[in-house]
Amino acid sequence: MRQSISKWVFGLALGAMLGAIPASAAEKLRVSIIPINDVTPLFSAIKQGYFAEEGLEIDTAPSAGGAVGIPGLVAGSYDIVYGNVVSMLLAAQQGIDIRVIAPGTKVDKVEDDASAMVVRSDSGIATGKDLEGKNVGVNTRNNVIWLYARAWIKASGGDPDKVTYREVPHPQLEDALRQKQIDAGFMVIPYVALATAKPEFKAIAHPYSTVQLGVDVGQYLTTSKFLTERPETAAKFLRALRRGIEWYNANRGTPPLLEIVSGFTKIDVELLKKVNMSASPLKVDPPQVETTMKLMLDNKLLKAPIDVKPLIYDKAL
Amino acid sequence: MTGAQTIPRMRSSETSGTALTAPLRLARRLRGFLLIAALLALWEASARFGWVNSSNWPPVSGVVVALFKGWASGELLTLTASTLRRMAIGYAAGCATGIALGALIGINRWARYALKPIVEVLRPIPAPAIVPMLILFLGVDDLLKVVVVALACFFPVFLNTLSGIAGVDAVLIETARTFRISRLRTLTRVILPAALPTIAAGMRVAIGIALVVTVISEMIAGSAGLGYYIVQMQYALRPEPMYAAIISLSATGYLLNRAFVALDKRWLPWIGR
Numbered sequence: 397m398r399q400s401i402s403k404w405v406f407g408l409a410l411g412a413m414l415g416a417i418p419a420s421a422a423e424k425l426r427v428s429i430i431p432i433n434d435v436t437p438l439f440s441a442i443k444q445g446y447f448a449e450e451g452l453e454i455d456t457a458p459s460a461g462g463a464v465g466i467p468g469l470v471a472g473s474y475d476i477v478y479g480n481v482v483s484m485l486l487a488a489q490q491g492i493d494i495r496v497i498a499p500g501t502k503v504d505k506v507e508d509d510a511s512a513m514v515v516r517s518d519s520g521i522a523t524g525k526d527l528e529g530k531n532v533g534v535n536t537r538n539n540v541i542w543l544y545a546r547a548w549i550k551a552s553g554g555d556p557d558k559v560t561y562r563e564v565p566h567p568q569l570e571d572a573l574r575q576k577q578i579d580a581g582f583m584v585i586p587y588v589a590l591a592t593a594k595p596e597f598k599a600i601a602h603p604y605s606t607v608q609l610g611v612d613v614g615q616y617l618t619t620s621k622f623l624t625e626r627p628e629t630a631a632k633f634l635r636a637l638r639r640g641i642e643w644y645n646a647n648r649g650t651p652p653l654l655e656i657v658s659g660f661t662k663i664d665v666e667l668l669k670k671v672n673m674s675a676s677p678l679k680v681d682p683p684q685v686e687t688t689m690k691l692m693l694d695n696k697l698l699k700a701p702i703d704v705k706p707l708i709y710d711k712a713l
Numbered sequence: 714m715t716g717a718q719t720i721p722r723m724r725s726s727e728t729s730g731t732a733l734t735a736p737l738r739l740a741r742r743l744r745g746f747l748l749i750a751a752l753l754a755l756w757e758a759s760a761r762f763g764w765v766n767s768s769n770w771p772p773v774s775g776v777v778v779a780l781f782k783g784w785a786s787g788e789l790l791t792l793t794a795s796t797l798r799r800m801a802i803g804y805a806a807g808c809a810t811g812i813a814l815g816a817l818i819g820i821n822r823w824a825r826y827a828l829k830p831i832v833e834v835l836r837p838i839p840a841p842a843i844v845p846m847l848i849l850f851l852g853v854d855d856l857l858k859v860v861v862v863a864l865a866c867f868f869p870v871f872l873n874t875l876s877g878i879a880g881v882d883a884v885l886i887e888t889a890r891t892f893r894i895s896r897l898r899t900l901t902r903v904i905l906p907a908a909l910p911t912i913a914a915g916m917r918v919a920i921g922i923a924l925v926v927t928v929i930s931e932m933i934a935g936s937a938g939l940g941y942y943i944v945q946m947q948y949a950l951r952p953e954p955m956y957a958a959i960i961s962l963s964a965t966g967y968l969l970n971r972a973f974v975a976l977d978k979r980w981l982p983w984i985g986r
Contacts, residue, residue, distance in 0.1 A: 431949075458936050458941075464845075464848055464853050467845055467848040467849060468852065470849060471850070471853070472852065474853075565948075567948055567950060568769065571767045571768075571769055574766060574767070590768065590950070662945060662946065662949035662951060663950060667950065
């Protein structure tokens with residue numbers, strides 16, 4: 397109520413100057429995305445016309461850092477947001493009305509796990525134990541990358557509390573490593589492929605698959621309000637996205653798919669050819685989400701356990 | 714005697730100034746450009762010869778090509794226009810509110826008692842810091858960015874309006890009162906015109922802030938504009954268009970400031986005298 401009053405006040409004050417305020421059409425869905433490879437199945441489904449066949453129009457709103465996804469969902473700016481499992485569980489802990497509507501990314505096979513802990517080749521660092529007293533670069537503290545970096549350090553004999561975590565954006569991790577501002581960096585694709593192609597850097601571990609093979613890293617999120625009020629739309633979205641996921645899995649590495657990725661990430665196609673794209677899951681895997689939840693408890697990201705299953709849209713299971 | 718001595722000296726310096734005008738002025742102007750050219754050459758060399766080893770450090774020639782391509786294709790024009798549109802609306806709203814509230818508090822003691830504390834409490838908060846909170850109320854679209862820009866522009870304009878009004882010559886106000894001119898007319902015809910140079914200075918400070926805050930808010934919660942484009946290109950590992958956008962941004966800021974100075978000179982020619 398307070399939110400809607402505030403919106404009206406600000407809207408009346410400034411709306412006139414802004415021109416037309418966009419009105420939401422019946423079957424138009426606004427989806428917040430991060431322009432990274434993870435959301436390729438969504439773009440594949442758009443491109444192949446799967447959403448159109450369901451009578452849905454997807455309006456993708458990219459946000460580079462991904463920081464506005466869940467706040468935007470709460471504010472009603474988006475119907476669905478692409479986010480990671482840690483952000484979802486953190487939001488759930490804070491009492492935010494959040495639900496997983498569809499699967500996003502999963503690290504199912506060791507050979508498909510491209511993201512890696514990267515160090516300078518001459519650093520002599522090989523395990524988490526070696527990182528004690530050193531600096532590890534992560535894109536954001538208290539989030540998914542940070543969590544699995546800590547878990548891997550622990551799993552490889554180190555004390556995660558004796559490591560300093562420094563926030564460095566993904567594209568700058570390589571420079572930070574080279575300039576010795578950090579001693580290791582948890583890199584994701586495509587940056588990890590570029591860095592490890594150079595002899596000065598090497599991957600020492602793949603934290604996701606080492607710590608938790610099968611981890612559901614990313615997911616499409618919505619609110620329970622959306623699932624209750626627009627059940628058919630939710631089902632249509634999931635159905636079309638699943639067809640997009642199947643198309644993506646069947647076409648990984650092919651020129652039409654690389655064109656799609658390049659289209660929304662703006663990354664050069666030649667560069668994308670060097671990237672190993674892992675398969676996307678068709679279902680959300682509650683036991684995996686529970687494992688992540690327990691890791692979060694261990695690392696004091698969560699205060700109390702969360703019942704995971706009710707957070708997941710039953711059709712996505 | 715002193716005055717008589719001063720005049721010829723001034724004249725002699727003026728004469729020498731005129732004599733040297735063309736080459737000296739050119740040299741003086743070139744000096745500034747030469748430094749920029751030298752820095753750009755250093756940039757080019759550092760990237761070409763690998764002095765700076767980074768995939769995020771392209772040669773400046775590549776950036777220039779991206780700059781030309783971006784403007785020729787209209788992409789950078791669209792992005793700049795989109796940023797400027799958001800900035801202009803926020804700036805106009807912030808300035809209008811700043812002047813209105815500044816004038817109200819400046820002339821009305823009750824308004825001063827009621828509003829000054831809250832303004833002082835809110836003033837130190839940097840506008841971009843409240844973006845995540847504002848998203849909850851305003852969503853993530855243009856309204857959010859406009860309100861953030863307006864908030865950032867409000868304070869310099871408000872404070873300058875306040876101090877401009879406080880500095881108005883009391884004789885002017887009392888003369889107006891003697892002539893029994895209404896309070897509103899005194900405000901619009903006497904107080905505000907007298908405070909205008911100070912208000913204009915606040916507005917000039919605000920225009921620089923407006924551009925920066927627009928770009929920051931686009932970086933945090935944007936899907937369009939130069940701010941979003943810079944971050945997008947950074948993540949797409951395309952540093953040339955990223956720097957091209959940054960250069961376009963810097964040129965936009967420079968031109969905005971020049972435009973403001975030109976307008977100041979035209980409309981407020983007594984400024985600086």
